[in-house]
Amino acid sequence: MSVADVGETLEGRTGKPPRKRARRSGWSTGYLLLLPGLLWLLVFFVAPTIQLAATSLYDSAGSLEAGYAMTWSFGNYLDALSTYREQFVRSLIYATTATGLALLLGYPLAYAIAFKAGRFKNLMLMLVIAPFFTSFLVRTLAWKSILADNGAVVETLKSVGILAPDGRLLATSVAVITGLTYNFLPFMVLPLYASLEKIDPRLLEAGKDLYANGFTAFRKITVPLSMPGVVAGTLLTFIPAAGDYINSELLGTPRQYMIGNVIDNTFLVQLNYPIAAACSVVLMVVVVVMVLLYVRRAGTEDLV
Amino acid sequence: MARSTQDSRASGADLSLTSVTKRFGGFTAVDDLDLLVERGQFFALLGPSGCGKTTTLRMVAGLEEPTAGRIDLGGKDITRLRPYKRPVNTVFQNYALFPHLNTFDNVAFGLRRRGVRDVKNQVQEMLDLVELSTYGERRPTQLSGGQQQRVALARALINRPQVLLLDEPLGALDLKLRRQMQIELKRIQTEVGITFVHVTHDQEEAMTMADTIAVMNHGVIEQIGGPMELYDNPATTFVSNFLGQSNLVAGQVLGRTGDELVVEVEGSKLGVPVDRARQTSGRVWVGVRPEKVFLVSGGTSTDEGANVLGEARVIDVSFIGVSTQYLVRMPWGQELTVFEQNTGARERFGVGDSVDLHWTPAHTFALDASQDARAGDERYEGGLATAGVGT
Ligand SMILES: Nc1ncnc2c1ncn2[C@@H]1O[C@H](COP(=O)(O)OP(=O)(O)OP(=O)(O)O)[C@@H](O)[C@H]1O
Ligand SMILES: [Mg+2]
Numbered sequence: 001m002s003v004a005d006v007g008e009t010l011e012g013r014t015g016k017p018p019r020k021r022a023r024r025s026g027w028s029t030g031y032l033l034l035l036p037g038l039l040w041l042l043v044f045f046v047a048p049t050i051q052l053a054a055t056s057l058y059d060s061a062g063s064l065e066a067g068y069a070m071t072w073s074f075g076n077y078l079d080a081l082s083t084y085r086e087q088f089v090r091s092l093i094y095a096t097t098a099t100g101l102a103l104l105l106g107y108p109l110a111y112a113i114a115f116k117a118g119r120f121k122n123l124m125l126m127l128v129i130a131p132f133f134t135s136f137l138v139r140t141l142a143w144k145s146i147l148a149d150n151g152a153v154v155e156t157l158k159s160v161g162i163l164a165p166d167g168r169l170l171a172t173s174v175a176v177i178t179g180l181t182y183n184f185l186p187f188m189v190l191p192l193y194a195s196l197e198k199i200d201p202r203l204l205e206a207g208k209d210l211y212a213n214g215f216t217a218f219r220k221i222t223v224p225l226s227m228p229g230v231v232a233g234t235l236l237t238f239i240p241a242a243g244d245y246i247n248s249e250l251l252g253t254p255r256q257y258m259i260g261n262v263i264d265n266t267f268l269v270q271l272n273y274p275i276a277a278a279c280s281v282v283l284m285v286v287v288v289v290m291v292l293l294y295v296r297r298a299g300t301e302d303l304v
Numbered sequence: 305m306a307r308s309t310q311d312s313r314a315s316g317a318d319l320s321l322t323s324v325t326k327r328f329g330g331f332t333a334v335d336d337l338d339l340l341v342e343r344g345q346f347f348a349l350l351g352p353s354g355c356g357k358t359t360t361l362r363m364v365a366g367l368e369e370p371t372a373g374r375i376d377l378g379g380k381d382i383t384r385l386r387p388y389k390r391p392v393n394t395v396f397q398n399y400a401l402f403p404h405l406n407t408f409d410n411v412a413f414g415l416r417r418r419g420v421r422d423v424k425n426q427v428q429e430m431l432d433l434v435e436l437s438t439y440g441e442r443r444p445t446q447l448s449g450g451q452q453q454r455v456a457l458a459r460a461l462i463n464r465p466q467v468l469l470l471d472e473p474l475g476a477l478d479l480k481l482r483r484q485m486q487i488e489l490k491r492i493q494t495e496v497g498i499t500f501v502h503v504t505h506d507q508e509e510a511m512t513m514a515d516t517i518a519v520m521n522h523g524v525i526e527q528i529g530g531p532m533e534l535y536d537n538p539a540t541t542f543v544s545n546f547l548g549q550s551n552l553v554a555g556q557v558l559g560r561t562g563d564e565l566v567v568e569v570e571g572s573k574l575g576v577p578v579d580r581a582r583q584t585s586g587r588v589w590v591g592v593r594p595e596k597v598f599l600v601s602g603g604t605s606t607d608e609g610a611n612v613l614g615e616a617r618v619i620d621v622s623f624i625g626v627s628t629q630y631l632v633r634m635p636w637g638q639e640l641t642v643f644e645q646n647t648g649a650r651e652r653f654g655v656g657d658s659v660d661l662h663w664t665p666a667h668t669f670a671l672d673a674s675q676d677a678r679a680g681d682e683r684y685e686g687g688l689a690t691a692g693v694g695t
Contacts, residue, residue, distance in 0.1 A: 207402075208366075209367070209393055211389075211463070224404045
């Protein structure tokens with residue numbers, strides 16, 4: 001507050017125009033408004049992250065009861081990576097596939113809501129959000145019965161020959177990826193919808209006037225203008241999907257386990273905090289690096 | 305006029321609309337419209353807001369399908385042709401520049417869609433033409449209104465369309481830039497020789513730029529002609545009021561002497577050339593432009609054969625530099641407008657002075673009396689009071 005006061009008296013003396021003063025106090029107000037957010041981040045993000053990073057370097061021979069010694073054991077990372085390489089790779093493959101599928105399903109859906117739904121627009125948006133009214137766990141369990149061995153889906157697939165007579169969906173990669181896709185689809189659809197909705201239809205008319213047929217206009221105008229939505233949607237889908245463990249837990253078997261399951265297990269069952277922390281840090285770093293590369297490639301000038 | 309589509313198409317008419325109608329639900333936006341635009345013309349479509357100008361252009365561009373009628377371009381029926389297959393380009397009312405592309409790519413858009421080679425040189429040439437050569441890298445949001453307008457023009461013009469449609473492209477610009485761009489547009493049109501159809505609701509803009517003007521009102525064309533013809537010899541009360549101002553007084557045709565109709569107006573006999581009369585018998589509106597009228601002190605004798613309306617009283621005088629605008633009240637209560645050039649040779653009058661109005665019959669026109677004398681007069685249609693000429 002005092003900074004603003006000083007500024008005000010100073011300007012009062014030099015008699016600067018009031019507009020400038022308003023801008024000045026707006027400037028410091030901006031920083032004041034940032035303060036709660038920064039504090040929140042400091043307490044709930046920065047501090048835990050530092051703690052996590054520290055934990056990952058503790059001596060893994062220690063235990064909760066005996067306490068851990070800080071031995072800067074970078075070996076924890078080698079241990080984590082070599083033991084759980086499979087789950088790491090699987091997480092990335094599953095999350096990438098689910099994100100791709102969500103984009104494939106979500107883009108037409110968002111497009112239809114934005115341009116073709118007419119008066120059903122709000123209803124359709126409601127339906128996209130509706131699953132959030134029940135818990136993540138319940139929704140995933142529902143998929144367990146949808147994909148069950150004697151369920152309608154499996155029976156149908158068997159009768160048309162897509163699935164072998166003794167084939168199953170549950171406890172396979174397909175089930176886990178389906179679950180991931182389903183659970184994170186709204187995170188894809190909503191940002192896509194928001195960016196498609198913003199597109200001025202007159203731009204498409206201008207495109208047609210300039211010799212672009214419907215498909216070319218879509219490719220050259222709609223798609224680039226919806227890129228911010230694509231980037232936001234894929235990030236919002238990929239990041240949580242990569243760290244998820246509910247879908248692989250409920251719809252898969254240990255053979256479908258992702259790194260989330262590993263972290264869950266090492267933290268809560270094995271109580272091996274250093275290794276669990278190392279896995280978490282690796283996941284975080286990998287995701288951040290991938291996101292940065294992706295955002296750089298997708299050319300997100302318009303995101304900012 | 306515009307009816308003989310068949311003949312004119314043979315004689316090099318580029319664009320022709322025949323009985324084109326567009327309805328939106330029950331609302332008729334364009335009503336049985338006929339229009340001919342000759343090759344290489346600068347054609348203006350002039351009319352008040354909501355009269356159907358944009359709708360007409362959109363039908364030519366293919367962005368709207370006519371409910372009825374046909375559109376031909378260079379002798380070919382294009383009524384149902386898809387917009388991207390028409391050799392027609394549009395400068396949109398709001399520019400509609402692609403925000404994700406820079407100036408260069410915006411201008412190159414049409415060429416690339418048609419797979420034209422040599423895009424780079426052509427775009428550079430076009431940017432030179434609109435004086436934006438150094439702005440190729442900028443996005444539309446980094447350009448001023450006038451620059452955006454020129455990008456929109458370049459983006460359409462580079463395709464060398466058979467007809468370029470311009471939908472109030474200068475609407476968003478301030479007056480000075482607007483005048484500048486009008487000259488610029490006219491220069492470019494002369495240079496490239498492409499047919500321009502320019503939509504505007506600014507009568508001055510239409511008159512300074514166009515070879516031919518079509519005045520449109522409520523979805524129909526009131527009159528088509530050159531700027532001077534429209535101004536000097538308006539066909540309807542709407543045209544007489546929308547293009548400049550007019551004094552219209554009610555009269556009764558008495559008869560005819562030689563090439564002149566004799567019309568009685570409140571006891572005075574006025575002459576109207578027969579070829580300037582849209583109706584030659586019964587009740588008519590007798591019209592004269594305010595600057596064609598001279599004021600003299602009440603009772604002064606005037607030239608033999610002049611049209612005279614006497615016993616008027618000056619009720620308002622506004623001096624605006626080059627001219628003085630008088631508002632006078634006639635004995636029958638109607639208010640008329642007179643513009644006098646400030647040449648210094650003419651007598652000046654003050655409020656309350658008794659004056660006579662006189663003018664040569666050759667400047668008089670007569671219109672069908674069944675029309676509303678106030679149609680197209682912005683003093684009334686704009687909701688302003690009857691007082692004051694200061695428009
Ligand atoms: N898609 C539409 N649906 C319904 N009515 C429409 C539609 N487009 C235009 N109209 C109506 O048709 C009439 C003519 O519209 P148009 O856009 O052609 O006017 P305009 O002459 O271009 O006016 P302005 O000078 O304001 O741009 C208007 O009354 C408008 O409300
Ligand atoms: Mg319009």
